[in-house]
Structures are given as C-alpha cells and as structure tokens.
Amino acid sequence: MLEIKNVTKIFNGGTVNEKVALSDVSLTLEDGDFVTVIGGNGAGKSTILNMVAGVYPVDKGSIVIDGVDVTRLPEHKRAKYIGRVFQDPMMGTAADMWVEENLAIADRRGKTRGFKWAITKKDKAKYREELKELDLGLDTRMTTKMGLLSGGQRQAITLLMATLKRPKLLLLDEHTAALDPKTAAKVLEITDRLVKENSLTALMVTHNMKDAIAYGNRLIMMNAGKIILDVRGEEKKNLTIEALLEMFTKASGAEFASDRALLS
Amino acid sequence: MEFLTEFFGYLGGTAPSIAAQGMIWGIMAIGVFITFRILDIADLTVDGSIVTGAAVCIIAFQSGMNIWVAILLSTLAGMLCGLVTGLLHTALGIPPILAGILTQQSLWTVNLLLAGSSLSFTFFEQDLLPIVPLEERIGNTDLILLGFVAVVIAILYWFFGTELGASLRATGNNPNMSRAQGINTNFAKVLGLVISNGIVALSGALLVQYSNGYNINMGRGAIVIGLAAVVVGEAIVSKISSGFIPRLIGVVLGGVIYFLVYQLVLFFDIKAELLKMLSAAIIAIFLGAPYLKKRYGKKKAQKEVKSNA
Ligand SMILES: Nc1ncnc2c1ncn2[C@@H]1O[C@H](COP(=O)(O)OP(=O)(O)O)[C@@H](O)[C@H]1O
Numbered sequence A: 001m002l003e004i005k006n007v008t009k010i011f012n013g014g015t016v017n018e019k020v021a022l023s024d025v026s027l028t029l030e031d032g033d034f035v036t037v038i039g040g041n042g043a044g045k046s047t048i049l050n051m052v053a054g055v056y057p058v059d060k061g062s063i064v065i066d067g068v069d070v071t072r073l074p075e076h077k078r079a080k081y082i083g084r085v086f087q088d089p090m091m092g093t094a095a096d097m098w099v100e101e102n103l104a105i106a107d108r109r110g111k112t113r114g115f116k117w118a119i120t121k122k123d124k125a126k127y128r129e130e131l132k133e134l135d136l137g138l139d140t141r142m143t144t145k146m147g148l149l150s151g152g153q154r155q156a157i158t159l160l161m162a163t164l165k166r167p168k169l170l171l172l173d174e175h176t177a178a179l180d181p182k183t184a185a186k187v188l189e190i191t192d193r194l195v196k197e198n199s200l201t202a203l204m205v206t207h208n209m210k211d212a213i214a215y216g217n218r219l220i221m222m223n224a225g226k227i228i229l230d231v232r233g234e235e236k237k238n239l240t241i242e243a244l245l246e247m248f249t250k251a252s253g254a255e256f257a258s259d260r261a262l263l264s
Numbered sequence B: 001m002e003f004l005t006e007f008f009g010y011l012g013g014t015a016p017s018i019a020a021q022g023m024i025w026g027i028m029a030i031g032v033f034i035t036f037r038i039l040d041i042a043d044l045t046v047d048g049s050i051v052t053g054a055a056v057c058i059i060a061f062q063s064g065m066n067i068w069v070a071i072l073l074s075t076l077a078g079m080l081c082g083l084v085t086g087l088l089h090t091a092l093g094i095p096p097i098l099a100g101i102l103t104q105q106s107l108w109t110v111n112l113l114l115a116g117s118s119l120s121f122t123f124f125e126q127d128l129l130p131i132v133p134l135e136e137r138i139g140n141t142d143l144i145l146l147g148f149v150a151v152v153i154a155i156l157y158w159f160f161g162t163e164l165g166a167s168l169r170a171t172g173n174n175p176n177m178s179r180a181q182g183i184n185t186n187f188a189k190v191l192g193l194v195i196s197n198g199i200v201a202l203s204g205a206l207l208v209q210y211s212n213g214y215n216i217n218m219g220r221g222a223i224v225i226g227l228a229a230v231v232v233g234e235a236i237v238s239k240i241s242s243g244f245i246p247r248l249i250g251v252v253l254g255g256v257i258y259f260l261v262y263q264l265v266l267f268f269d270i271k272a273e274l275l276k277m278l279s280a281a282i283i284a285i286f287l288g289a290p291y292l293k294k295r296y297g298k299k300k301a302q303k304e305v306k307s308n309a
C-alpha cells in the first residue's frame, strides 16, 4: 500500500542550520496495516508523514502509494490518496465555514471541483448520519461555524473528513496531543473504529507509549531521522513500556529523550 | 414624493449623484471584498486595474464597438491584471502585497500608453453613452447601476455556492487544510484575483462613463476606498445578518456612505485631501477595534480566573 524507499530529507541544506530530519528511511506498509509511530522530540516522525503527504519535496528516494509513484506529485494531488489529521485542532478545518461545508469540501477530495453546488440535500442527510455516529451531539450543529467548536469536536470532525472519502492511507500526527485526557481517549476510540470499519491503512504518531502498544498491528520507533525499531503481530501485542524503553536504549545508545512519553 | 424628486433633482443638478457614485465604488469594493475577506489577501492591483478598465472601455467604444462589448472587454482586461498579480505571487513566490504593487506600477505605464500619453482628458461628447447617461437622466443612472449591482451580487452568490467557489473560500480560510483536502490553493488564489480585478475593472468602465472623462489618476487610493467600504459596510450589516448576500449589499452600502461623507466634506469646504487620511483612519479603527477588544477581553477573562483561584 505504501512504500517509502530510501528517503532522505535535509532542512536548510548547505547552511549552518543544516538539519538531517530523515536519513535514508525505508518503510513498507501492507494493505490494512495500522502502524503506530513513537520517538523522542525531533526524531523525524512529523517529517516522515509530511514527506508522504507531499508537504515538502523529497531530497532523495521515492514514495509509492498503491503502486503509484507520487514522489513528484504536489500535495493537493496526493490528497486523492491520503486523509490527514494534524496535532493542532485548528489546522484540519476551515474555522469560518460551517461544519457541513467543511464536510462537503472533504467529500470532494480527489475530484475536480466545478460548477455543481458545493453541498446538496443528499449530502446533508449523509453528513448528519455520519455525525450521529460520532456520538458527540454534532449532528444538530451542521450549520455551526467550525471555529466555535471545541478542540476535541474539531478533531473528531477532522477525522471524519479524513475518512469520509475512503483514503488509501490515513496519516495521524499526534492528533490527540492537544486534547485533555478524556477527550483524547474518546477521539482515539473514534479513530480506532473508523480505521477498522473502513479497513484503512494508517500511520499514527503518538507520544503516548501505552496507546502505541494498545492500538494498531505494528509499531515503529524513530530516533535521529531513522527507524530504529519495527515490531508487529504477537510480539507487538506483548510489548510493555519498560521493554520499549529498554529497546530504545539498546538501539540508540541513549536514554529516551521525551519525558512526556515517560510520564504517560 | 415631491420632496424626494426635488431633492434628487437638486443632487442631480448640483453634484454628482451620491447613490450612483457610491454604487460604482461599491462594485469596486465587492472586488476588494473577494480578495481581502475571502482570500485574505490585500491586493493593491486595484489602483491600476480600475483605470485599465476605464481606458479599455473608452478605447473600445471610440473604435465603434457596442458599449456592452466595451464593458465586457474592460472586465476581461481587469481579469488579465489579476492574472498577472496571481502568477507573480503563485508562480514566482512573490508576497501578494508586493505582487499587487508590481502589477499596479506596470499598469501605470500601460494606462498611460492606452490613453495616448495624456495625463487627463475627456473623451465623450455629452449623451454619447447609452448606458449611463448624464445629469438630466440621473434617476435612470441609479436604476441602471442598481441593475449592475444586483447582477454582480447574484453571479457571485451563485459562484461561491459551487464546489469551485467553496474551494476559494476554504483556501482563504485555511490553506493547509485546503491542500490536505486536494484543493490547488495556488489556482484558487489566482482565480480569486482574476475575478476580483475583473469586477474592479468593470467599475472602472462604469466610472469613466459616469464621470465622462478619463484621468490617469482616477484610481489612486481605490484600494483604500474599497477597504473603507468593506469594513464600514460589514460593520453595519453584521448586526443584522451574516449571510453572503447581506454582506455584499453591506459593502455596496459602504461605498454609498463613503460618497455621502465625501459630499459632506466638499459641502463644508473641507479640503478633499483630508478624506484620504480620514479613510485610512476609518480602516485602522474598524480593523483595529475587534483586535483590541479581543486582547482586552482576554485580559479581563484572565483576571477573572485569577480572582477565582
Ligand atoms: N520546516 C522545517 N524547517 C527546518 N527544520 C525542520 C522543519 N521541520 C522539521 N525540522 C527539523 O527536523 C527534525 C525532525 O522534526 P520532526 O519531524 O518535526 O520531529 P518529530 O519527531 O518531533 O515530529 C527536527 O530537528 C526539526 O527541528
């Protein structure tokens, strides 16, 4: 489903601020893989997702989604294959547009936008049903401006937007990090349900090791722009936080850098 | 009724009609609204494209074309101006304000060449113009311009209700989200600038007919007038409705109010130059007040939290 082949990304190349964010990273995801991604701050987790999404050009290597080489495709063209949710709840939706308008925008991902009405009666009925399933009471707020909703509500809707048109790949970048624990748990639960219902292939970055172990069928750990650990199946199910930390120390030769991860 | 007729007769006889001028600048302000409010770009192209619209209208009409064709050509010329600014911004990565300034400067030359190197002159014999006639038919002028306003608003209402129009709104609102949802934000920005400057040039074509004269300086400060009309009009209408059509009507009202103030300034024999600073001040106040309110409001909220703790 996704092939990342020897991808390198260097920010500010040739200056004193040169930063190798990804160094010769390769990763292959099978159809239906739900991969959790952990690693300390600055390990390159966001960068790898951004490279797949086409936010930055690839310096070296290639990216193939479902057999299509997308390495040279701009971000908006890759969107056809990809649904995304960001860490910042503000980032995934248009704050001044209505809930239903946001959903309608997402519903046309990958299609040419022409002179048809942006939103039809049929659309509205469909969105109301989808919102009902979120179980957050949002189906009565279809004509509320997105900006008036809470962070958790916005993330839940962003998730819906990312999966409304079934994407080949779902990219989640710490999408619960900005939420309070209770809301975060709820959004994570919705995530899991949507991934399972649509049998999606997904990459989910999280700073929470417990969640990383609990969700998905595969776990990768990153450090200094490299993937240093890749665990799947039974082995992943039986992981503990202690074991993960030990593996990290062994693989990187350093203590785990993120205290957020230790705390959770 | 009699009073009204007298009143308008007076206005028609002594000064250019406030409503008519206001509506012409209101149409221009709708163009500014598209870039400033929908795309979140302050586009300075308009000072040039409004004059280009005027020049093209005159030249086309003088060369024997139908006035409607002349107006259409003006609009297309304005769209071309917007295209240039849009490409400077998206293809060459120049910040939008600078891109607008560059186009505006180039248009100064273009407009001079179009006008045959004269700075100011009058093209028309009285009554040459079938669409916007002169003083004795001032009531008609208002109606015709009202028609233009209605058509422009109707077309925009339709357009921004379509998938394509919605993608422009999303782009102005959150470009990151828009790209993630597959919208070509560069295309959306260029298209918005094209539409905006087309409308601005249309207002230029109407203005030159109305004032029966072309002046290379007629567009100077247009962006400020447009922005003033936008912020004043929105302030009035936002109390009543947040709908798209009411907002656009508000913008046109803003244009009319601007010219009402303009007439007052002239009436009280105040130097017209003062109006530019007044316009700038109005924009600063209307844009700054909500910001200060938000900041002040936050401080107050924090204080409340503290006193509760
Ligand atoms: N746009 C950018 N410009 C410069 N440096 C960047 C940029 N994005 C990320 N980096 C750097 O690349 C490294 C990896 O960042 P990132 O992928 O965001 O880490 P994380 O694993 O915390 O998500 C960091 O050192 C970061 O400072």
Ligand SMILES: [Mg+2]
Residues within 6 Å of the ligand: A045, A046, A047, A174
């Ligand atoms: Mg990150």
